[in-house]
Amino acid sequence: MAGLRSDQFLMWILVLLTVQRHACQAKMFEDNVKILSFNLRMFGDAKMRNQAVVMILTEIIRRYDITIIQEIRDKDGSAFNELMTAINSDGEDYDSVLSSRLGRTSSKEEYGVIYRTRTVQVDGIYQYPDPDYVYFERPPFAVKVLLKTADNLADLAIIDVHTKPTDAVEEIDKLTDVYQKTMAHWDGLQNVLIAGDFNAGCSYVTPTEMKKISLRKDSHFRWLIGDDVDTTTSNSDCAYDRFVAAGDQLQAAIVPGSARVFRFDEVFDLTVKEMKAVSDHYPIELRIRGRVDRTELAKFDRDLSTSFQDSTDHARADVMGMFSTDGDLENLGFDISIDINSNNKKFIMALKEDMTKLEVETAVDSIDSSNPIFRESVRELIKLDLASPFMSGLPNGQGFLAPYDSKYSFTVWCEYDSPYKCSFKLTRRNNNTDLLT
CATH class of the missing domain: 3.60.10.10 (Endonuclease/exonuclease/phosphatase)
Known part of the structure; x- marks a missing residue:
């Protein structure tokens, strides 16, 4: 009789663990x-x-x-x-x-x-x-x-x-x-x-x-x-x-x-x-x-980002001039820094956060038109990415369930050593607090 109770006890433990396991594996997204x-x-x-x-x-x-x-x-x-x-x-x-x-x-x-x-x-x-x-x-x-x-x-x-x-x-x-x-x-x-x-x-x-x-x-x-x-x-x-x-x-x-x-x-x-x-x-x-499950979704930070690299080889003087203390980017309020990636490759970076879409467009347009890094093709691509449905965040679309802030981060970074290629990135952050309202 004691053995039977032991078996029953083990069985109920197994059932409880199984229920808990399934509860832990509840899906954040039900099937469409x-x-x-x-x-x-x-x-x-x-x-x-x-x-x-x-x-x-x-x-x-x-x-x-x-x-x-x-x-x-x-x-x-x-x-x-x-x-x-x-x-x-x-x-x-x-x-x-x-x-x-x-x-x-x-x-x-x-x-x-x-x-x-x-x-x-x-x-x-x-x-x-x-x-x-x-x-x-x-x-x-x-x-x-x-x-x-x-x-x-x-x-x-x-x-x-x-x-x-x-x-x-x-x-x-x-x-x-x-x-x-x-x-x-x-x-x-x-x-x-x-x-x-x-x-x-x-x-x-x-x-x-x-x-x-x-x-x-x-x-x-x-x-x-x-x-x-x-x-x-x-x-x-x-x-x-x-x-x-x-x-x-x-x-x-x-x-x-x-x-x-x-x-x-x-x-x-x-x-x-x-x-x-x-x-x-x-x-x-x-x-x-x-x-x-929006409570679960709110635990994750998910950003919308789009970026591209210009394969043009720039002159060192042009790159350093754009990132200098009196260069176009710093005059526009960008923070300038040096970064080293996991391969020990050095980059010079400019970042400005909390920009509206209009402020990004205005910044791009205000840079000297003779600037070889912000050549016309680069300006066009930045504006195209900024105006894309992806960067706008399709309302309630699959993958865009989280509401996104109306502000953008804009990053420019160039290789610190030859061949001095440059890249550009736009980021829009989601606002998880709105998921719970």
């Missing part, structure tokens, strides 16, 4: 919420009979937390149910919602949203009211989702749309009304992602027509897939599939650069025939930033 939009091209029984296609579709959908689907032609629902069974066959836990079968003709389609239940919860559906099909061939279908692991974005409405190609201009223009009614249905929810096959390119929507579309002209809407992107697997080159984001929180939460085409043929090494058997469209994807 991954979203896909995909026109499955006449999805139904025939496509489900092709096991190679089913395997590829299953693997694609499992990569994402939310998959927004167009062109489900499955009359009795059996094919879509089989797809869901295949997706969950390896212990995954996905669920789905479907619209009713929609369309002016006997060839009807359903919209669908497949979601990973561990990270996403569906909180309601909304069918845009167009029962007589006055405005849309397939009236858009909306789903409200709760994002369990997103950062500063608790809920989101997704509007799924597949326009009629020959009516694409009119239907896309009408999407502003769809947005307004969807927002009103959910008590003013402004964070809305419009996704799907817009047919928004080539002959269906010309560049001239695009400029007149209200969804494009209204600054509240951000188009995330460019007009020059090819979303088709055929020989055409058309930006049919799109994401359009509305709402400040949603737009801020989208990871910069994450909205793009997912070329599944390259990932799965498919032939052209195998690729086209899946769909005549490439899916499009984006990511929403995962939850951030």
Whole structure:
């Protein structure tokens, strides 16, 4: 009996240590919420009979937390149910919602949203009211989702749309009304992602027509897939599939650069025939930033810096003159010092901190134009780096979660011995104290 108690005691110690170990390894950044939009091209029984296609579709959908689907032609629902069974066959836990079968003709389609239940919860559906099909061939279908692991974005409405190609201009223009009614249905929810096959390119929507579309002209809407992107697997080159984001929180939460085409043929090494058997469209994807432990993030100092070295060999007199007590840099308030690196190489340095962007630009412009170290190309590069989105700090972008001070440090350093090359560095510090407010 004593031995049993000893074993039980050791077991509970092991459990406690395991829990503590996992607690210590809690992630500062949750995984991003991954979203896909995909026109499955006449999805139904025939496509489900092709096991190679089913395997590829299953693997694609499992990569994402939310998959927004167009062109489900499955009359009795059996094919879509089989797809869901295949997706969950390896212990995954996905669920789905479907619209009713929609369309002016006997060839009807359903919209669908497949979601990973561990990270996403569906909180309601909304069918845009167009029962007589006055405005849309397939009236858009909306789903409200709760994002369990997103950062500063608790809920989101997704509007799924597949326009009629020959009516694409009119239907896309009408999407502003769809947005307004969807927002009103959910008590003013402004964070809305419009996704799907817009047919928004080539002959269906010309560049001239695009400029007149209200969804494009209204600054509240951000188009995330460019007009020059090819979303088709055929020989055409058309930006049919799109994401359009509305709402400040949603737009801020989208990871910069994450909205793009997912070329599944390259990932799965498919032939052209195998690729086209899946769909005549490439899916499009984006990511929403995962939850951030800001208490943990505030423990780290992270600076934005950009620097470059000029490979020009300067004369010693020019270098020493610029760093002298009556030289340009000291007259501008820079601190001059000598530094030796780990390889015992000596540098002469000039540093000025707490400069505004304008002060950096003014300092660069005020240096004598005949100065061989601050030649025109160097001035241009400094200003280019200063004005770059990177140095500005993309608001709420991945990697720029910390707020950054509006002040800059500017450093110039040159080799103390031949060949006297010089380098330049701009640094912007983050303000960790704001992370906890």
